Amino acid sequence: MAIQEESRAAGRHQSLSSVVYNEMRALIMQGKWTPSSRLPSEAELCKQFNVSRPVVRQALAALRDDGLVLSRQGSGSFVQPGVVPTASEPQVQFPPLTSVADLESFLNFREGIEGEAAAIAARRHTEPQLQTLREVAAHLGASSSLAEGDYEFHRAVAAASGNPFYLNSLESLRSHIMFGLGITWTFGAGQGDFQQTVQTHHGALVEAIAARDAGAARDAMRRHLQWERAKLMTGQFPEDGL
Amino acid sequence: MIAISSFDVQSGKSCFEFRMGIEGEAAAAAARKRSTADLIILRDIIRQMEGLQHNGQPGLNEDFAFHLGVARASHNDYYVSVLQSLKATIFEGMLYARTTSGLKTVEKVAAINEQHRLVLDAIVEQDADAARAAMRGHLLRCRISTNHWHLA
Incomplete structure (x- = not known):
């Protein structure tokens, strides 16, 4: 808006x-x-x-x-010769995950923050950012584990928002996100067409961002995270959420 | 346009944009999760700020306390930790957003109080969508008031 x-x-x-x-x-x-x-x-x-x-x-x-x-x-x-480079964009300190209640809070938070990052990315991404997003989505797990590839995709969405606060948050939350993804992928990889479904979700999200449709991008992100959350919390392979 | 040397213009704008997303969601969660104690705290902060309004004081601490209070009322520590981590940047943003326009401090604080009231009303009514919209609207106004920072 x-x-x-x-x-x-x-x-x-x-x-x-x-x-x-x-x-x-x-x-x-x-x-x-x-x-x-x-x-x-x-x-x-x-x-x-x-x-x-x-x-x-x-x-x-x-x-x-x-x-x-x-x-x-x-x-x-x-x-300018006198410029002093600083890598000191403000880093957000997040509480650690110490209980299932924390995990619930964290997953709620993730849905909010990543939905917004996706909406802003849809409005503002540059062509090189969109290119990166397509490549990361297409090569899920090609050069690292599936869980890390999944994280890289979500990080690339935050990067495409062009807002350093979203990117920093995703980077600060890396270990939290990887904790959830580690479980999800460890138990999900062999189940049905779990990987295929994740890639379909990621692809749909990229298309919504490419179309500069902020509402569709926010929805696609939120529903994808709700679907992954159902997988994490119940262990069941959920019906496709999209 | 005003001269800003110590504060990074773009970070200020990005910070308000980020806060719209984060605090909009925190306000929606607060509308669902708030306790009676949360409402008492939020009402107190608003009353303090309304008191300051008449003294012509800017009330930056109270302003921040209101936003932190809404985050606490979500009962989700992740929202609280974002605001606490960004406290210095948020203060700089508030300070500079208020250097805008020809409005006097009294008028600016009155406008902020009115916008905070809308957020609180929606949280009292447990109306998550209205709380999100009120918080986003409030921060959007702050963000728009930074437009005159931009390089002409």
Whole structure:
């Protein structure tokens, strides 16, 4: 709701440039673009973020205003030499799981937070983020365990929201999420077409995000988590929730 | 547009957006789970803030206490821990959201109190959807009032 209203007010142009601004800012603050180094050319940035040149220029102007980037006529843009990269986005401290009651609270919380992350991802994802999401969904468990692949998918959805608070939360909750997924996949992998169903759910969620349908993305995430929760808590292979 | 040096504009906006999601769900859960004791606490905080309104004080501590009170009323510690972990960022966000517009402190605090009342009313009525909508609406207004931060 907020984003739609804001982008109507600001114009699509500005909302796109603020997405690119955010991503570039993150690359600088995380030290991936090091101080004094030269930024990719405007043409390369257009390609990398899949946006037009005015959008890139607007984002660069905002980074100059922040004192993060210097532009020299004829020789391109550079990260300011004095920038100190910080990986210190606020990390959320969550209570440990010590009982089934905690697990219930945690699963309720997960449904709320991940449903919202999926809705925002539907509105705001960039093409590279969508590409990553498709790849992670398609390769569930290909390079790690199925449970880890499942976690990676949920993390990629939070990343596609472009909001560092959602991503940090998912990262801070990694061990909690893996605890549930470990049980679910240990007992689920050999049961019926459990893996196939998970992949179908993930695929449907990606399509809702790709269609920029925030309501459908939120619903798909919530129903998928409710379905996995039924599997975790009852051990039964539930009817397909989607 | 105002000059902000110490506070990261984008983090502030992202934080309000995140809070809409998290606290909207916390308010909905509070509407389902709240005890009578929770309601007494929330009413007390609102009364304290309404008292401050007339003194022209900003009441940031009371504002935060209300949001934490709603999270506690959900009886889900995960919501409480998010607000506690982000306390410093939330304070900075509140401070800067209130530098907006030509409104006087008294008027701003009055508007916040009215929005908090709507959240509490829905929690009293055990209306989860209304509580979620009221909390999201309140935080959306805060977020919109940060628009003038944006790089022109």
